Amino acid sequence: MSAAPPPSAPGYPGLGEGAWTTAEGLRTWWTEMGDGAPLVLVYGGNFGSPAFGGGNCAMVWSDTFERLAASLRVITYDRPGNGYTAVPPRPEDYTMEYVIGHLVGFLEQLDAGPVHLLGHSRGGFIVTRAALLRQDLVKSLTIVTSGTLGPGVGMNAVALAGNPHSPFSLDGMKWLHSGYSYDPGHVTDEWMQPFVDLLEGEQYRAMMEQIEGERLLERFFFPQLQRDKRETLRWLEEGRLQRPVQILWGLTDRTVPVRLGYDLFDILARHETRVTLSVTDKCGHFPYREVPGWFDDMVTTFIEEVEADV
Amino acid sequence: MSDRVEDTLSVEGQDVRALSKGSGSKLLLMAHTGIPGISPFCGSADLFAELLDALDLPGYRILAPDLPGAGGTIPRDPRDLGPEGTAAFLARVVGAVGGVDEVHLLAHGESSLGALGLARSSSVPIASCFLVAPNAAAPIGDSIQNVSLLSPPVPRWGSRSLRWAVRRLAYSPDRFPVEQLKCMEAHAAGPAHLRAVEMLSDPVNRSGLLGAQLRSQDELYAYCRDHGYGIPLTVFWGAGDVTATVARGAVLTEILGSGEGALDLQLVNQCGHFAQYDRAFQLRRVLEAALARTAKCTGSANG
Numbered sequence: 001m002s003a004a005p006p007p008s009a010p011g012y013p014g015l016g017e018g019a020w021t022t023a024e025g026l027r028t029w030w031t032e033m034g035d036g037a038p039l040v041l042v043y044g045g046n047f048g049s050p051a052f053g054g055g056n057c058a059m060v061w062s063d064t065f066e067r068l069a070a071s072l073r074v075i076t077y078d079r080p081g082n083g084y085t086a087v088p089p090r091p092e093d094y095t096m097e098y099v100i101g102h103l104v105g106f107l108e109q110l111d112a113g114p115v116h117l118l119g120h121s122r123g124g125f126i127v128t129r130a131a132l133l134r135q136d137l138v139k140s141l142t143i144v145t146s147g148t149l150g151p152g153v154g155m156n157a158v159a160l161a162g163n164p165h166s167p168f169s170l171d172g173m174k175w176l177h178s179g180y181s182y183d184p185g186h187v188t189d190e191w192m193q194p195f196v197d198l199l200e201g202e203q204y205r206a207m208m209e210q211i212e213g214e215r216l217l218e219r220f221f222f223p224q225l226q227r228d229k230r231e232t233l234r235w236l237e238e239g240r241l242q243r244p245v246q247i248l249w250g251l252t253d254r255t256v257p258v259r260l261g262y263d264l265f266d267i268l269a270r271h272e273t274r275v276t277l278s279v280t281d282k283c284g285h286f287p288y289r290e291v292p293g294w295f296d297d298m299v300t301t302f303i304e305e306v307e308a309d310v
Numbered sequence: 311m312s313d314r315v316e317d318t319l320s321v322e323g324q325d326v327r328a329l330s331k332g333s334g335s336k337l338l339l340m341a342h343t344g345i346p347g348i349s350p351f352c353g354s355a356d357l358f359a360e361l362l363d364a365l366d367l368p369g370y371r372i373l374a375p376d377l378p379g380a381g382g383t384i385p386r387d388p389r390d391l392g393p394e395g396t397a398a399f400l401a402r403v404v405g406a407v408g409g410v411d412e413v414h415l416l417a418h419g420e421s422s423l424g425a426l427g428l429a430r431s432s433s434v435p436i437a438s439c440f441l442v443a444p445n446a447a448a449p450i451g452d453s454i455q456n457v458s459l460l461s462p463p464v465p466r467w468g469s470r471s472l473r474w475a476v477r478r479l480a481y482s483p484d485r486f487p488v489e490q491l492k493c494m495e496a497h498a499a500g501p502a503h504l505r506a507v508e509m510l511s512d513p514v515n516r517s518g519l520l521g522a523q524l525r526s527q528d529e530l531y532a533y534c535r536d537h538g539y540g541i542p543l544t545v546f547w548g549a550g551d552v553t554a555t556v557a558r559g560a561v562l563t564e565i566l567g568s569g570e571g572a573l574d575l576q577l578v579n580q581c582g583h584f585a586q587y588d589r590a591f592q593l594r595r596v597l598e599a600a601l602a603r604t605a606k607c608t609g610s611a612n613g
Binding site for chain 1: 549556560563564566567572573574575576577578579580590591592595596599600602603606
């Protein structure tokens with residue numbers, strides 16, 4: 001993979017210039033910044049409407065990327081059907097399995113040696129399962145407030161019920177992200193507008209039409225996720241994950257209660273030698289935006305420790 | 311690299327043995343674990359020796375005194391051994407040091423209750439509090455009594471008995487330095503510890519100590535409910551600490567989270583009561599990062 005991005009690739013504010021690569025046969029947008037141990041950031045959400053976790057993209061890291069790049073080689077990308085990356089080729093590819101395979105393909109293309117993986121929310125499930133499938137590509141895992149991975153009941157459906165705006169609008173996106181947050185002060189127009197622009201783009205509209213018209217989430221995404229989650233938790237219980245893990249959680253996350261973090265810690269700590277659950281108060285679902293100094297410290301000191309192999 | 315020194319401070323007429331390092335107007339005051347005369351091990355400032363050596367905190371004076379009844383600090387009153395005595399003692403130490411603009415506390419184990427007491431008193435303005443295995447501050451409720459240290463081998467505080475305690479308390483006893491065990495043996499036979507043992511052999515003093523612990527907990531929980539701490543707090547909790555369950559750590563975190571100050575919990579696996587040995591690197595880096603964040607918030611330069 002070339003480190004010099006072609007000029008034609010678009011970019012997001014705060015993420016530097018973008019580049020194109022091909023992963024799992026899919027044209028994939030990615031970017032990188034900084035030097036040091038490689039850290040790959042994987043955001044949360046899935047396909048479809050923002051009301052059900054869709055419409056996410058690498059823009060979530062806009063305030064985070066440059067800070068972490070001060071001491072690390074930080075890499076991120078758009079997942080299939082999100083942002084600037086192409087949509088999955090077949091209806092049956094609208095699954096987490098496909099998204100995880102795409103991440104594995106991206107890491108292989110990256111050719112950066114074993115990397116540190118960080119996944120937020122549904123991204124926590126993606127990085128964990130990718131690590132379970134290909135531990136040779138992974139040096140450590142950081143899981144940030146992941147109800148998808150956590151064994152227990154997430155509260156998204158309750159905390160985010162009844163959006164009074166269109167979920168595709170700026171107001172709708174702000175309402176949604178504010179509901180995820182302890183203090184919605186970080187949910188600015190500047191942060192949200194690029195998401196809305198992408199949602200209004202031709203690719204996303206066409207994908208939404210296909211997802212809704214062919215009921216792709218109901219037919220493929222959710223059933224497959226159920227099977228994969230069951231299998232993933234069983235693998236974790238069996239001790240198959242053999243890499244250091246850091247779990248980060250907001251104590252006041254209304255969508256993913258901290259008890260899921262404790263339960264996840266309990267499973268992982270039975271087998272892995274190095275597991276930490278770091279919980280911070282007055283923080284909802286976005287620790288990297290709500291308590292950025294704490295988040296940066298947790299990530300960098302953990303990677304420093306893993307790199308030092310102490 | 312270390313410029314750690316061992317010294318005897320005069321604190322309002324009381325000789326206090328302490329380890330220290332560095333200089334500056336910011337003070338990191340470390341309070342060790344254990345209740346002399348009750349705990350089956352002999353805590354002292356020496357338990358911070360390696361951490362003190364490793365810490366990189368320009369602009370800080372780091373001071374780890376022997377608490378009354380430990381190491382080389384002879385207790386003057388049985389109340390010195392309880393949480394209220396710990397808080398008062400730490401306040402006196404700060405006063406004796408002088409020239410301090412900012413005080414940060416690191417409290418380990420039983421000293422956490424006294425440290426949190428000092429942090430809410432007006433006698434000494436505390437800038438942050440870092441709690442390692444704060445078992446004494448966590449509520450017990452009607453949970454099952456912890457009996458993991460109930461029956462140490464006799465003679466108590468003999469070398470075999472101390473090893474027994476360390477092996478139960480450390481997740482990785484091999485990481486606990488042999489020199490620390492020798493220190494404990496020496497302190498066990500010293501005048502400070504012998505005086506504490508004598509004081510607490512009196513049932514009245516012993517029940518007085520329990521009463522002080524319950525009173526301090528009551529004050530802590532009421533304060534958290536009605537006011538909340540305004541300073542940054544960090545809880546570093548070993549999931550393998552036999553003195554307190556993870557559930558108690560989680561409850562303590564919820565309680566402490568009521569204030570305006572930042573709060574975080576670090577729950578660490580394969581870590582027992584002595585995090586400074588079981589998780590030396592992680593404890594040091596998390597502490598350094600927490601102090602740096604506090605400095606950033608308060609606008610003071612961290613070195």
